Amino acid sequence: MKKYLIVLIVIFSINLNAQMSKKAITESLNRIYENYMREITVINDKLKNKYEPKFLKATTDKEKQALNKEYQKDYDFYLPEAEKLQAQKIKELKILIKKIETENPLIGKKKISDSSGTISKEPYKEIPDFGRMPNKETDELRKAFINNFRSDYFDLNKTVETDLRIIVDSDGSLKNITATGSNEEFNYVAIITVYSLGKKLTPSESNGYYMLKSYRLPIAINFD
Numbered sequence: 001m002k003k004y005l006i007v008l009i010v011i012f013s014i015n016l017n018a019q020m021s022k023k024a025i026t027e028s029l030n031r032i033y034e035n036y037m038r039e040i041t042v043i044n045d046k047l048k049n050k051y052e053p054k055f056l057k058a059t060t061d062k063e064k065q066a067l068n069k070e071y072q073k074d075y076d077f078y079l080p081e082a083e084k085l086q087a088q089k090i091k092e093l094k095i096l097i098k099k100i101e102t103e104n105p106l107i108g109k110k111k112i113s114d115s116s117g118t119i120s121k122e123p124y125k126e127i128p129d130f131g132r133m134p135n136k137e138t139d140e141l142r143k144a145f146i147n148n149f150r151s152d153y154f155d156l157n158k159t160v161e162t163d164l165r166i167i168v169d170s171d172g173s174l175k176n177i178t179a180t181g182s183n184e185e186f187n188y189v190a191i192i193t194v195y196s197l198g199k200k201l202t203p204s205e206s207n208g209y210y211m212l213k214s215y216r217l218p219i220a221i222n223f224d
Contacts, residue, residue, distance in 0.1 A: 020103050022198040026148075028096050029192050033153050036089045043078050043085075047071070093188040100195050101176060110170040110210045127167060127212045137201055141194075141217060149193050149221065156223035160186045164194065164217040170210035172200035190219055 020028075051071050058064045154160075162181030169175045177194055179187035194217075204213040 020100050020195075022196050025096075025100060025192060025196040028099075029093075029150070029189070029196070032089060032092045032096065033150070036085055039085050040082060043082055047074060047078065050074070090185060090188070093185065093192065097188060097191055097195075100192070104173065104175060104195075106167065106175050106212065107170050107173075108212065112205065112208055112210055127214045138217065141197070141199060141201075142219070144197050144199065145190075145193055145219065146221075148197060150189070151221060151223060153189065154186065154223060158224065159220055159222045161218065161220040162187050162190050164190060164219060166194065166215050166217055168201045168203055168213050168215060170203050170212060172203050174199060174201065186221075 051067065051074075054067055055064070058067055160181070160183050162179045162183070165178045165180070166174050167176045174194060174197075177191045179191050181187045181190075201215075204211040
């Protein structure tokens with residue numbers, strides 16, 4: 001009995017310390033949008049199947065105007081359901097970000113000679129802000145971001161911007177990312193995209209320690 005208990009404790013400990021892989025993050029994001037698209041397509045198909053044949057048969061302006069009014073009533077009927085699906089998608093994006101950050105906590109101040117990933121017990125009161133990333137790191141990170149960002153998840157026809165604030169942990173990992181921009185969904189997907197890259201930057205050093213630092217990374221995507 002004791003033997004089995006020990007095995008269970010070990011397995012449980014491993015699961016607690018497990019971190020989401022780049023693949024797992026990408027798959028989780030894709031799953032959110034696949035579920036959303038499947039549900040929203042059901043609504044769109046109901047409208048399409050009902051009205052497309054009617055519009056094809058309509059020959060006069062009067063018939064088309066009457067159909068437009070009828071379509072608008074049905075559209076308004078289904079709108080709350082579509083808005084509910086959108087709200088659920090946003091909620092799931094926030095949950096995914098929380099899960100990533102919970103499973104990848106800040107390590108904090110660490111001696112350069114310490115190669116372990118042990119979380120520091122020394123509190124960090126203030127993380128220095130280094131402003132914008134150096135050009136080389138900015139270019140590399142932005143290029144990887146553009147190559148991996150799922151623009152097909154958005155039905156937009158304009159340029160959307162967000163300003164990412166990224167904490168570089170003492171092991172170089174990118175942690176606790178926040179985004180400031182007018183499009184909430186775009187902000188969340190941008191954060192998740194950066195996490196999915198699994199990139200590491202050079203950490204800050206001071207008096208024999210690796211320290212935390214903060215950078216800004218402005219992002220703009222043209223959906224035209």
